[in-house]
Amino acid sequence: MFSLLLLSGAMFALGLDAYVLAGLLPGIATSFNVTEGAAAQTVTAFTLCYAVAAPALATALAGQPIRRILILAMSLFVLGNLLSVTVGNFTLLLISRCIAGAGAGIFAPVAAAVASNLVAKERKGRALGLILGGMGTGTVVGVPIGIQIANAYGWQSTLLLVALIGSITVIGILTKLPAIQVAPPPSLRARVNMLIHPRVAAIVTVTLFTAIASLGLYTYIATLLTGMGLGSDPSMYLWVWGIGGVTAAFSVGHIIDRTSRPDLVLLIILTILAIALFCLPLTGSGPTLLSFIPFLLWGAMGWSSLAPQQHVLLDLQPEHGSIAVALNSSANYLGSAIGAILGGLLLDNGLLVPTTLPIAAGCTAVAAAFLQVTLLNTQLKNKSP
Numbered sequence: 001m002f003s004l005l006l007l008s009g010a011m012f013a014l015g016l017d018a019y020v021l022a023g024l025l026p027g028i029a030t031s032f033n034v035t036e037g038a039a040a041q042t043v044t045a046f047t048l049c050y051a052v053a054a055p056a057l058a059t060a061l062a063g064q065p066i067r068r069i070l071i072l073a074m075s076l077f078v079l080g081n082l083l084s085v086t087v088g089n090f091t092l093l094l095i096s097r098c099i100a101g102a103g104a105g106i107f108a109p110v111a112a113a114v115a116s117n118l119v120a121k122e123r124k125g126r127a128l129g130l131i132l133g134g135m136g137t138g139t140v141v142g143v144p145i146g147i148q149i150a151n152a153y154g155w156q157s158t159l160l161l162v163a164l165i166g167s168i169t170v171i172g173i174l175t176k177l178p179a180i181q182v183a184p185p186p187s188l189r190a191r192v193n194m195l196i197h198p199r200v201a202a203i204v205t206v207t208l209f210t211a212i213a214s215l216g217l218y219t220y221i222a223t224l225l226t227g228m229g230l231g232s233d234p235s236m237y238l239w240v241w242g243i244g245g246v247t248a249a250f251s252v253g254h255i256i257d258r259t260s261r262p263d264l265v266l267l268i269i270l271t272i273l274a275i276a277l278f279c280l281p282l283t284g285s286g287p288t289l290l291s292f293i294p295f296l297l298w299g300a301m302g303w304s305s306l307a308p309q310q311h312v313l314l315d316l317q318p319e320h321g322s323i324a325v326a327l328n329s330s331a332n333y334l335g336s337a338i339g340a341i342l343g344g345l346l347l348d349n350g351l352l353v354p355t356t357l358p359i360a361a362g363c364t365a366v367a368a369a370f371l372q373v374t375l376l377n378t379q380l381k382n383k384s385p
Contacts (some may be wrong), residue, residue: 003118007111008134010074010169014104015138017081017162018046020146021097021241022221023234027155032090036223037269037344042084043219044340045094055191055326057106066180069110070173076103078166085156085163105333108135109326113302117180132279136249140242144235177321191327199316200324202375206266207309207328208335209368214273214302215332216339217361220354223347227354228281230291237295244296245303252304262308263376270369273301277362281355305330339364 021028021043029039037345061069080100087093115131148159195201217224218241222234252269256262276297281290306328313324339361346352352360 004115004130006169006172006176008114008130009165009172010107011111011131011134012138012142013162013165014077014108015135015170016142016146016165017100017104017138017159018050018135019139019218019227019238020143020150020158020162022219023143023147023238024150024155025220025222026226028093028164029153032093034090035344035348036220037346037348038090038342040219040340042093042209044337044344045074045097046101046104047215047333048337049098049342050105051330051337053098053102053105057102061106064325066110066114067173067177070107070114070177071170073103073107073110074166074170074173076100077107078163078170079103081159081163081166086161109329114177114180118178120188136242136246140239140246143242145240147235147238158234164226190323191330193275194323194327197317199375199378200313200327202327202371203309203316204328204331206270206368206371206375207306207331208338209364209371210270210273210302210305210331211335212342213277213364213368214298214305215336216343216364217277217298217357218302219336219340220343220347220357223354224280224357228283230283237292240292240295241299244299247302248300249307252307256308256311262311263372263379264309266305266312267372267376268327269301269305270372272297272367273305274362274365274369276301277358277365280358295308 025039025042027035028034028042032039034129061072064072080096080098080103083096083099087096112131125292140154149161150158193225195204221237221241225234225237228240252265256265259265276294279294280298283294309328313328317324343357346357346360347354
């Protein structure tokens, strides 16, 4: 049990680091004298390396003892956060975020595999739930606390907290985690090769567009709130977004099981997501119940969109399920990176203002929904006699 709690604590640090930067962008922009659009590329660096560099590094580490891989991955993650605090220019900050993202991307899938092998078969679901719960808690509880720490002591203090938690888990893994054998995560080449299947490619494209809309916009949540007149402290809205996300992520599986139609569930999710994003600029000029609802739905729909895709991919590619799911995960983080890049370009070149970013994100969600409708129609035609 201690080993599971240890891995869950590490995932808490990963969840905190992955989502807290969105609330730290104004402070980072001020420290390095760059625009918030430019500062947002720290999120791009983290998520891009999580999506692309981590699978490549995982291939290089294949065959190494699992405990060594976890220690190396978490050490990279800690190093990246420590460098983020100490670097003196923006380019080095981007490099440090790449290092942190690569470490996180290697650690997360291996930790999930280790957790499922630490317990009996009938308890694997609970073990994986504990791991996911660690990341979810890092988002729901850790991010608002991290923002408050940043407001009091500077954004660097929050990343120091992340590095501290990561360092504690490195010591714990080194001294307490038993030596076990698990299958290595799928390589980048294996993930890319999966794209030769047209339906897999289409499903993953829906995931990509969904992440561009949801996670891409999330990167600019502090900028968005300021532009909407909802205050410069995003803590409450980040908490609402996260609580909606975690609740929906743990609930959507029951809905999928009851309906046995994950593809239709996803279409409903994408429709509600688009509506929520379009409604964001229409909320009031202060923190009211009405202004929280679109953020709650945004978080809930964004987080719950992955589970239906995983179900469809596992049914479609039962013999290569782990590769298909890993590809979908990479697409999710790649979409986050692309969304952050596009948002920065649109804002810095005056093509959009913060209050119109949700409209662009909503249109992207509509595009994802349209592609999902196309997939459903194709599936119906294929089933027709």
